[in-house]
Amino acid sequence: MENEKNKLILSTSPHIKSDESVPRIMLSVIITLLPAAAFSVYQFGWYVLLLYAVSVATCLLSEYIVVRLRKRPFTLTDYSAALTGILLVMVLPPKFPVYGVILGAVVSIVIGKQIFGGLGYNIFNPALVGRAFLAATYPVFISSYIAPRVSSLALAAAPAVDALSTATPLALMKFDAVSTPIGLLFFGTIGGSIGETCSFLLILGSIYLFIKKYIKWRTSASIFITVFILAQTLHFINPARFTGGLFHLFAGGLMLGGLYMATDMVTSPLTKKGCVIFGAGIGALVVLIRNFGGLPEGVMYAILFMNAWVPMINRGTRPRIFGTGAQHE
Amino acid sequence: MNIFTFRGGVHPPEEKELCKDVPIREAEVPETIVVPLAQHIGAPCEPAVSRGDNVKPGQVLGKARGFVSVPVHSPVSGKVKSIEKALHPLGQNVLSVIVQKDGGGESEYMDPMGSDVECLDPKDILGRVLDGGIVGLGGATFPAHVKLSPPKGKPIDTLIINGCECEPYLAADYRLMLERTGDLILGAKMIGRVLGVEKIIFAVETNKQDAAAAISDALSGNTDCMLTQTKYPQGAEKMLIKAILSREVPSGGLPMDVGVVVSNVGTAVAICEAVRDGKPLVERVVSVTGKGVKSPANFMAKIGTPISALIEQAGGTDGQPGKVIMGGPMMGIAQSSLDVPVIKGMSGLVVLPREPYMLQRHGPCIKCSLCVQACPTSLLPSTLSIIAEAEKWELAEKYGVNDCIECGSCAYVCPSKRPIVQLIKTAKQKLREIKAREKK
Numbered sequence: 001m002e003n004e005k006n007k008l009i010l011s012t013s014p015h016i017k018s019d020e021s022v023p024r025i026m027l028s029v030i031i032t033l034l035p036a037a038a039f040s041v042y043q044f045g046w047y048v049l050l051l052y053a054v055s056v057a058t059c060l061l062s063e064y065i066v067v068r069l070r071k072r073p074f075t076l077t078d079y080s081a082a083l084t085g086i087l088l089v090m091v092l093p094p095k096f097p098v099y100g101v102i103l104g105a106v107v108s109i110v111i112g113k114q115i116f117g118g119l120g121y122n123i124f125n126p127a128l129v130g131r132a133f134l135a136a137t138y139p140v141f142i143s144s145y146i147a148p149r150v151s152s153l154a155l156a157a158a159p160a161v162d163a164l165s166t167a168t169p170l171a172l173m174k175f176d177a178v179s180t181p182i183g184l185l186f187f188g189t190i191g192g193s194i195g196e197t198c199s200f201l202l203i204l205g206s207i208y209l210f211i212k213k214y215i216k217w218r219t220s221a222s223i224f225i226t227v228f229i230l231a232q233t234l235h236f237i238n239p240a241r242f243t244g245g246l247f248h249l250f251a252g253g254l255m256l257g258g259l260y261m262a263t264d265m266v267t268s269p270l271t272k273k274g275c276v277i278f279g280a281g282i283g284a285l286v287v288l289i290r291n292f293g294g295l296p297e298g299v300m301y302a303i304l305f306m307n308a309w310v311p312m313i314n315r316g317t318r319p320r321i322f323g324t325g326a327q328h329e
Numbered sequence: 330m331n332i333f334t335f336r337g338g339v340h341p342p343e344e345k346e347l348c349k350d351v352p353i354r355e356a357e358v359p360e361t362i363v364v365p366l367a368q369h370i371g372a373p374c375e376p377a378v379s380r381g382d383n384v385k386p387g388q389v390l391g392k393a394r395g396f397v398s399v400p401v402h403s404p405v406s407g408k409v410k411s412i413e414k415a416l417h418p419l420g421q422n423v424l425s426v427i428v429q430k431d432g433g434g435e436s437e438y439m440d441p442m443g444s445d446v447e448c449l450d451p452k453d454i455l456g457r458v459l460d461g462g463i464v465g466l467g468g469a470t471f472p473a474h475v476k477l478s479p480p481k482g483k484p485i486d487t488l489i490i491n492g493c494e495c496e497p498y499l500a501a502d503y504r505l506m507l508e509r510t511g512d513l514i515l516g517a518k519m520i521g522r523v524l525g526v527e528k529i530i531f532a533v534e535t536n537k538q539d540a541a542a543a544i545s546d547a548l549s550g551n552t553d554c555m556l557t558q559t560k561y562p563q564g565a566e567k568m569l570i571k572a573i574l575s576r577e578v579p580s581g582g583l584p585m586d587v588g589v590v591v592s593n594v595g596t597a598v599a600i601c602e603a604v605r606d607g608k609p610l611v612e613r614v615v616s617v618t619g620k621g622v623k624s625p626a627n628f629m630a631k632i633g634t635p636i637s638a639l640i641e642q643a644g645g646t647d648g649q650p651g652k653v654i655m656g657g658p659m660m661g662i663a664q665s666s667l668d669v670p671v672i673k674g675m676s677g678l679v680v681l682p683r684e685p686y687m688l689q690r691h692g693p694c695i696k697c698s699l700c701v702q703a704c705p706t707s708l709l710p711s712t713l714s715i716i717a718e719a720e721k722w723e724l725a726e727k728y729g730v731n732d733c734i735e736c737g738s739c740a741y742v743c744p745s746k747r748p749i750v751q752l753i754k755t756a757k758q759k760l761r762e763i764k765a766r767e768k769k
Contacts, residue, residue: 015654020742120695271701321729
């Protein structure tokens with residue numbers, strides 16, 4: 001052993017590595033989500049904290065079991081399973097049952113991620129796979145929202161089924177043609193899924209990730225610009241029927257989806273051009289579903305649909321290799 | 330002043346302060362030196378001496394064999410102890426001349442040709458470059474006379490003298506630019522004379538502004554000194570030509586295809602010495618540096634000096650070394666033994682202490698695309714690494730694996746610490762084997 005220690009290490013170049021690592025990236029995403037997560041606990045109560053704990057624990061346990069069964073190296077320390085657990089809760093309504101969350105977390109990890117080969121190999125965003133499964137399994141729970149602790153007058157005036165429940169701004173817009181002021185959407189004094197309501201805190205958190213290049217700004221920018229332009233165009237054509245672009249930017253899950261879900265490294269394109277196409281596709285689908293579909297919200301399906309296209313987008317947007325194609329002089 | 334650059338690249342910690350301010354000093358030569366007969370790309374030399382012969386400094390030890398080959402000269406006065414296979418820094422055992430030093434001083438250099446460049450015949454300069462055993466000293470060790478003899482259909486209009494030294498840690502070229510500015514410019518003019526170029530450009534990274542200023546002050550005529558961004562791999566010739574002249578060397582091509590020759594500063598100084606003084610390439614500057622040596626330094630080291638002797642003269646190792654690298658940490662070659670000799674292509678010895686990351690296992694690709702952004706040749710390194718893992722060699726070729734310059738930027742930034750360069754090298758090797766089989 002002593003002899004082994006004295007040997008020089010042989011390996012190919014490069015012999016130095018940057019200090020970026022997968023755990024550091026995943027942990028950074030988790031930390032930047034904490035303000036929005038804390039706000040959700042404040043707005044919707046301690047029950048939400050329980051959901052976060054249950055979801056993260058279930059994700060970690062499912063990952064551990066599957067990885068053991070597949071006889072692969074231990075992966076819990078890369079924090080990716082914990083991140084999936086947090087994101088899953090953020091896209092669920094605040095009164096979602098605990099057993100539903102457990103089921104969703106298991107589906108996210110096992111079907112959404114490990115069945116494809118684990119981190120790096122999955123095609124769809126694992127948390128959204130979990131949510132899509134729950135949307136099909138519990139259609140009533142997934143569309144039952146409650147009023148937050150700090151709410152706004154516009155929502156209180158809206159028709160309510162009972163004292164506690166409320167409608168989301170998108171549902172109000174779709175079914176009752178009531179628009180919510182942008183300020184309320186921005187600061188999150190509205191109903192909605194657990195982690196999506198406060199655009200302000202989500203944007204704040206994401207700034208660090210953009211600076212560190214942990215998320216690709218082109219993807220988010222492309223989504224937001226597309227949504228804004230399309231929604232604004234529709235609004236311009238028929239203001240009575242369609243709400244404006246700003247409303248669509250800050251309503252529903254677009255900020256959470258556009259900043260934290262669509263930008264998931266594993267399930268978004270590698271190339272710059274690819275990110276723009278991917279984002280434009282998501283943006284267009286969101287506007288289409290919200291304005292012409294049967295559902296008030298379409299961010300989840302838009303992202304999942306575009307995830308499926310990522311391998312094709314990557315193939316179609318390969319950059320021009322240095323010294324090939326167009327020559328400069 | 331404009332600062333030139335290219336697309337992609339990375340910014341590893343420079344670490345040049347370890348040795349950049351240490352002036353070049355003569356390294357002591359041990360009793361026995363080992364001069365390999367293969368120190369260049371191309372055919373190895375044929376021994377020109379036999380066991381027991383007395384040799385003088387500058388005497389030919391190995392004769393060039395073929396056009397792409399250069400002679401090897403004795404750096405010292407002594408006696409040929411034996412001619413045998415010895416471990417070479419590139420990893421193989423190579424036929425080498427072992428010389429026992431005797432302390433004699435009289436040298437057997439070639440005739441000095443003077444320093445009046447305008448009066449020199451380009452053919453004579455070219456002949457001297459060959460006879461002087463000059464190779465590209467940036468590390469590629471391609472015979473210089475071959476590079477300076479482009480075919481008729483490839484006119485050269487620009488000579489770039491590469492003083493970027495973009496590899497972290499190394500400062501050999503920097504010291505040469507500062508301490509030997511005159512010789513460097515004279516050497517560059519000699520190369521320019523051989524090629525008949527219209528313009529000579531010195532390219533220096535912004536972290537060596539004082540060297541750039543020294544060169545600028547001494548320049549005249551159709552020569553220029555340009556600053557390039559401090560970014561790795563700025564010194565890769567394709568990237569450098571793109572940065573400075575906006576010309577792209579075509580895939581699979583050479584700089585001469587776009588009318589350019591790129592030469593390292595060390596090569597220019599060596600050519601100056603060979604032409605003006607008749608001194609063949611028997612020594613070179615080696616930065617012995619890294620956190621694993623006690624007093625990093627820049628040595629003028631005789632070819633054949635065992636690297637252990639250089640490390641000893643740099644204060645010895647500080648703790649247990651993890652890696653000893655010939656060249657820089659981005660593209661250099663890890664050494665298995667400290668007995669290997671200094672060769673013409675050794676720009677530095679970087680001694681790194683043992684770090685956990687060196688033996689860390691790698692993870693899966695998470696498609697973060699940091700490598701895609703870093704790749705100076707606009708490849709998709711992540712995809713290539715996955716294709717190579719799946720052993721789909723032909724597909725790797727379609728994804729441009731042969732356009733990879735192996736600069737290591739991708740593997741440097743990879744958060745999963747994937748051995749991307751290693752996988753790409755494997756794919757290239759497999760493709761060569763497939764091509765060779767097909768030829769049969």
